[in-house]
Amino acid sequence: MTAEIAQGAPVLKVEHVSKQFRIYRSTADRLVEGLFKRQRHRLHKALDDVSFELRQGEAIGVLGQNGAGKSTLLKLVSGVLTPDAGSIARNGRITGLLELGTGFDGKLTGRQNIAVNARLIGMTGDEIEERFDSIVAFSELGEFIDAPVRTYSSGMVMRLGFAVAIHADPVCFIVDEALAVGDARFQQKCLKRIKEFRDRGGSILYVSHDINSVKLLCDRALLLAHGRIDYDGAPDQAAQNYYRHIAGVEAGSQRETPLHEGDYGALRTRIASVSMAGRHGAGTRFGSGEPVTIDVECESDQDASLTVGILVRDRFGQDVFGTNTALLEAPVRFERGSRAVCRFALPLNFAPGKYTLTVAIHSDETHVHDCQHWWDAAATFEIVGFLHSPFSGLCYVPVRFEQHAAMPASLSPAEEIYD
Incomplete structure (x- = not known):
């Protein structure tokens, strides 16, 4: 069930939504079930009693x-699917970029698909005409705008889809992993446009495996596990719980009381x-x-050869630098009942600011x-302050500068320059 909600209410309100799918082992099983009315499928519950609200200006x-x-x-929120149970209330136009090619006809040109896709997401004829040139310019497709979409690369399809969706003037913009396609420069352009949209009061629902971008872009994060919301709150803590899930660490496999705040493991x-x-x-x-020097004092209840690692994050929670003894090809041997200090020695070539060490x-x-x-x-x-030449950005990289009256016949290899 989908309903519209009153002015001033949340942009999106999801209440007790569930969705399941029939899974068949083969197309033959689907045919047998249809002909003989004998169940040949299993049910997969993709979502189970999911509820949350998205407010105006929230990401x-x-x-x-x-x-x-x-x-x-995301497909339920955007209206591509309907829930089996529960309700989704929307207050205004919701657009986004889901699976690549959604809403595009491969036989039509990019120019023709702009008109078709824009209509599908609710834009009027006047809006399409007014923003058409801007959409084409943002997509940077050039002469390919008049080529059939079936000839496009996945990156080109992403460019066109994003350009149409972001120009629809939505109240809520949905972004899925499709942004992972394409070159880095255009991805940065898209993320900049998304930030501008958020700063203007737009709402964002953002799905990504890129934890750093979630921390940077979002005010709040949901962690889904087995179709249910496992956590709803600060992005940093959501990321921590996510790492815990992908590490396969279950609550029952740990000590009842963690040793420190923000830790987990066997x-x-x-x-x-x-x-x-x-x-x-x-x-x-x-x-x-x-x-x-960073000293990591460890104790062990087992004989094991393991990896010890460090990770530096900036004040926004972005990963700045990390390494471990496996990458350094220096595995650590622990003996049962023993204690050992693992020492990392490195220059802190980071910009002034506050950091955390994981x-x-x-x-x-x-x-x-x-x-x-x-x-x-x-x-x-x-x-605090610099012990070498000041720099911009997060990390210092040694640089040697040379000026020549004209381009030299041959340049020294990099290894010679830095010797």
Whole structure:
């Protein structure tokens, strides 16, 4: 059931929505069921009693593993599917970019598809005419705008779909993983346009596996697991719970009481403490470029060869730098009943600002494998001032500059320049 809600109400209100699908092993099973009325399918519940509200000017991220129900939720919200139970109330035009090619006719040109697709998402003839040139310009398709869409690459289809949807002047914009297609420059252009839309008071429902973009773009995040909302709240905590899910760490596999705030894992091998020290000893304030040591003290109840890692995040929760002993080709051997200090030495080549340090113990290169202990924001530190040349951005990279009267006949290889 879909209903319209009054002015001043939430842009989107989802109440107790459920959706299930019939899954057949083969097309033959579908035919047998249709002819002989014998059940040859199993039911898959993609969404189960999902409820939330999206307010004006709010951006909500939707996280979850593959199969959690994210795409089904977006299709229900956009009207592509109807719920089996519950209700979805919309207050204004909702557009978005779901699966690539949705609403496009491959036989028609890009120019013709703009008119057709814009009509499908509710734009009037006057709106299409008024914004047509802007849509074409934003898509950057050039002469390809008059070529059949079937000849487009996936990146070109994404460009055209995004250009139409964002120019529809919606109250809510839906973004799925389709933005992962295409070149980096156009992705940045799209994200900039989405931020501008949000800053003007537009609402956003954003699905992505890119945790950094969810933290940067969204005020709030939902975590879906097995078709239900497992968490609804701050993006940082939603991301933490998401990492926990993909690591396969269930509540029953942990100690009843976590060792620290923001940690999880099997804890058979665990982190007892984390400390940082620079030129003047232990502390939390360092200069940009200052060499530091990070000591991760661990204890173990098992004999195991594991990976110890560190991850630096900025004040927005964006991952800035991470490494671990697997990447460094230095596996750590733990013995039952022992304690060990794992020391990382590195220059803090980061821009001035506040940062957090996350530490972890797991198997292989990522914490997805046998996560023993993940301790989020185990330490905080601040970069104050520069110990080398100032720079813009987040990280310092050594640069050598040369000026020549004319282009030299041959340039030195990079390894010679930096020797």
